[in-house]
Amino acid sequence: MATAENEYTLDTVRETLVRQEDTIVFGLIERSKFPFNSQTYDQNYLQIPGFCGSLVEFVFTNTEIVQAGRYKNPEENPFFPENLSLSLVPSYPFTKFLHPGAASININKSLWKMYFHDLLPLFVASGDDGNYAQTAASDLSLLQAISKRVHYGKFVAEVKFRESPQDYEPLIRSKDKEGLMKLLTFKSVEEMVKKRVEKKATLFGQDISLNSSDDSKGKQKFDPSVASKLYEKWVIPLTKEVQVEYLLRRLD
Amino acid sequence: MATAENEYTLDTVRETLVRQEDTIVFGLIERSKFPFNSQTYDQNYLQIPGFCGSLVEFVFTNTEIVQAGRYKNPEENPFFPENLSLSLVPSYPFTKFLHPGAASININKSLWKMYFHDLLPLFVASGDDGNYAQTAASDLSLLQAISKRVHYGKFVAEVKFRESPQDYEPLIRSKDKEGLMKLLTFKSVEEMVKKRVEKKATLFGQDISLNSSDDSKGKQKFDPSVASKLYEKWVIPLTKEVQVEYLLRRLD
Numbered sequence: 232m233a234t235a236e237n238e239y240t241l242d243t244v245r246e247t248l249v250r251q252e253d254t255i256v257f258g259l260i261e262r263s264k265f266p267f268n269s270q271t272y273d274q275n276y277l278q279i280p281g282f283c284g285s286l287v288e289f290v291f292t293n294t295e296i297v298q299a300g301r302y303k304n305p306e307e308n309p310f311f312p313e314n315l316s317l318s319l320v321p322s323y324p325f326t327k328f329l330h331p332g333a334a335s336i337n338i339n340k341s342l343w344k345m346y347f348h349d350l351l352p353l354f355v356a357s358g359d360d361g362n363y364a365q366t367a368a369s370d371l372s373l374l375q376a377i378s379k380r381v382h383y384g385k386f387v388a389e390v391k392f393r394e395s396p397q398d399y400e401p402l403i404r405s406k407d408k409e410g411l412m413k414l415l416t417f418k419s420v421e422e423m424v425k426k427r428v429e430k431k432a433t434l435f436g437q438d439i440s441l442n443s444s445d446d447s448k449g450k451q452k453f454d455p456s457v458a459s460k461l462y463e464k465w466v467i468p469l470t471k472e473v474q475v476e477y478l479l480r481r482l483d
Numbered sequence: 484m485a486t487a488e489n490e491y492t493l494d495t496v497r498e499t500l501v502r503q504e505d506t507i508v509f510g511l512i513e514r515s516k517f518p519f520n521s522q523t524y525d526q527n528y529l530q531i532p533g534f535c536g537s538l539v540e541f542v543f544t545n546t547e548i549v550q551a552g553r554y555k556n557p558e559e560n561p562f563f564p565e566n567l568s569l570s571l572v573p574s575y576p577f578t579k580f581l582h583p584g585a586a587s588i589n590i591n592k593s594l595w596k597m598y599f600h601d602l603l604p605l606f607v608a609s610g611d612d613g614n615y616a617q618t619a620a621s622d623l624s625l626l627q628a629i630s631k632r633v634h635y636g637k638f639v640a641e642v643k644f645r646e647s648p649q650d651y652e653p654l655i656r657s658k659d660k661e662g663l664m665k666l667l668t669f670k671s672v673e674e675m676v677k678k679r680v681e682k683k684a685t686l687f688g689q690d691i692s693l694n695s696s697d698d699s700k701g702k703q704k705f706d707p708s709v710a711s712k713l714y715e716k717w718v719i720p721l722t723k724e725v726q727v728e729y730l731l732r733r734l735d
Contacts, residue, residue, distance in 0.1 A: 249690075250516070253704070257509040257687075264502070279571055286552070293549040297542055298616035307617075319531055323613035361575035364550035365559075372624065423693060431691050435509075438501075439683050441675060452505070 239328045244383070244390050249427075251380045256431045258373030259354065259461070260453045266358030268366040272347065276363070287347075290367035305329055308382045310339045310374070332480030333385045336473060339378055345465050346374050354457040380466055384473030391415070391474075392481055403482050411475045421467050425459040432458035491580045496635070496642050501679075503632045508683045510625030511606065511713070512705045518610030520618040524599065528615070539599075542619035557581055560634045562591045562626070584732030585637045588725060591630055597717050598626050606709040632718055636725030643667070643726075644733055655734050663727045673719050677711040684710035 237243075270276045271286050282289055292311045300320040301307050305328075309315050351370075392399050402410040432455035522528045523538050534541055544563045552572040553559050557580075561567050603622075644651050654662040684707035 250704070253687075254513060254516075257513065261506060261509065264506075276573065278573070290549055294546065297545040297549070298620055300538070301614070301616040301620075304614060304617075321528065321530070323615075325613055361577055362553070362556060363575075364553040365556075368550055368553075427691060427693055430693065434691060435505075435687050439679060439686060441679055441682065452502070 238326050239386055239390055241390050241394065244386050248380070248383060248387075251376065251383070252424075252428050252431055253435075254376045255373070255380060255461070255466075256428065256435050256458055258369070258376050259432065259458055260436050262351075262366075262369040262373050263354055263356075263453045265362055265366045265369060266356045266360055267351070268359055268361075268363050270359065271363040271366045271370070286363050287367040287370055290364065291371055294371055305333065306379060306383065306386070307375075308337045308339055308378055310343060310378070312337065329385055329389055330477070330481050330483075332483050333389075333477055335480070336382070336385060336476050338381065338469060338473060341469070342374065342378050342381060342465075345469075346370070346377065350461060350465070353460065354454060377461075377466065381469045382473055384470040385477045387470070388415075388474035388477040388481075392478060399478060400482065403478055406479060408475055408479070411478055412471060415471050415474050421463075424467065425462050428462050429455045429459035490578050491638055491642055493642055493646065496638055500632070500635060500639075503628065503635070504676075504680050504683055505687075506628045507625070507632060507713070507718075508680065508687050508710055510621070510628050511684065511710055512688050514603075514618075514621040514625050515606055515608075515705045517614055517618045517621060518608045518612055519603070520611055520613075520615055522611065523615040523618045523622070538615050539619040539622055542616065543623055546623055557585065558631060558635065558638070559627075560589045560591055560630055562595060562630070564589065581637055581641055582729070582733050582735075584735050585641075585729055587732070588634070588637060588728050590633065590721060590725060593721070594626065594630050594633060594717075597721075598622070598629065602713060602717070605712065606706060629713075629718065633721045634725055636722040637729045639722070640667070640726035640729040640733075644730060651730060652734065655730055658731060660727055660731070663730055664723060667723050667726050673715075676719065677714050680714050681707045681711040
């Protein structure tokens with residue numbers, strides 16, 4: 232049976248992060264099927280009595296309510312926790328691995344801004360094809376995957392802390408954010424992750440034909456450099472931010 | 484501007500079908516992240532006042548309501564149309580390409596049964612990890628993608644009919660289902676589709692490492708033969724069934 236000790240180790244955490252790359256790359260490719268579809272984000276598009284906001288906000292809020300059980304798992308973090316009620320969801324014995332302070336870390340508000348203001352314009356064609364609900368659904372899946380990846384920093388930090396508490400404790404006690412950040416940074420690993428993500432985006436985003444020598448000539452569904460840029464500019468630094476925030480609460 | 488004549492042609496329809504393969508393969512790989520999670524399908528799991536059914540039914544029904552605008556596009560077909568109201572969704576001028584009889588063709592009830600009874604047990608590990616809402620969400624995306632692909636048969640049939648009405652009209656008038664099925668069947672094309680889908684599942688489902696010679700040695704996240712079996716046993720024959728149903732209404 233999985234226990235906290237064998238479920239989350241440096242190896243399993245690393246494996247999960249690698250697997251999450253695939254989900255994020257699939258999500259980027261799927262969102263790029265649709266043009267920008269600005270109505271999805273327009274506060275004036277939707278005319279639903281009792282709801283004030285854009286279609287994408289409507290889809291996020293209500294999907295989180297419908298899938299409330301998702302947020303019983305400490306690996307998941309809602310975008311609109313204020314609307315969520317977990318009272319009707321039967322409980323499940325998810326492994327208790329994190330320090331309780333983890334529950335107060337949720338940077339989805341920053342991820343939301345990053346996604347809609349910075350990331351989307353990087354890779355989505357301008358235009359409007361009327362598929363606003365599908366667009367919002369694609370945004371939801373992709374942003375959920377990015378959020379899960381970034382907040383997985385809590386697990387990364389806990390695993391690292393348990394491996395060598397003596398390295399972390401003094402920095403935590405002196406609230407040395409910079410020192411913690413330095414301890415958590417491995418430039419060569421970050422470079423490898425960026426390269427692997429770009430390779431995945433290249434492979435998964437190509438047009439596949441049966442004649443294998445044609446694959447690389449096929450047009451790409453998606454610019455692979457966007458995937459590595461997403462990791463370089465946001466996923467990697469924000470994951471480390473989550474790790475630092477988590478560690479700062481670790482001895483409370 | 485896209486018109487019915489240049490938006491849907493043999494070439495664009497074929498391109499769309501090929502692109503939909505990727506979405507379906509991504510969906511298979513994503514669903515296979517979770518074990519079977521039988522609670523998702525258990526009528527007794529959910530205790531929500533006023534709702535009688537399983538979690539997956541709850542997620543489908545409510546997501547379709549939240550994303551109602553999706554079903555303004557004739558390319559999409561709901562699983563629970565009886566709960567759907569499109570009255571609040573602003574209209575969009577989707578291309579009118581199909582014969583009006585198309586609206587009455589919806590084989591999602593068969594797809595639902597096929598998916599949960601036949602397909603899922605083929606590729607999902609047994610077990611329970613508590614991620615029921617995520618499991619239902621993965622089922623939803625994948626089944627929506629399969630449904631879209633199969634019902635795209637309406638567009639395939641319309642394009643083929645417009646290319647050579649003289650071949651179809653006599654068979655339609657004599658309600659010759661078998662003759663229509665024969666006219667719509669190209670064994671060599673079907674073989675190619677199955678092979679391409681399996682190749683995609685192999686490429687997208689492999690563990691990607693930076694040392695490219697290692698890629699093929701990596702363990703697969705997903706058995707690629709399941710993708711071609713899905714196409715062989717269900718997607719291809721059911722798409723043709725939709726085509727025949729559509730053609731039978733084409734002269735009404």
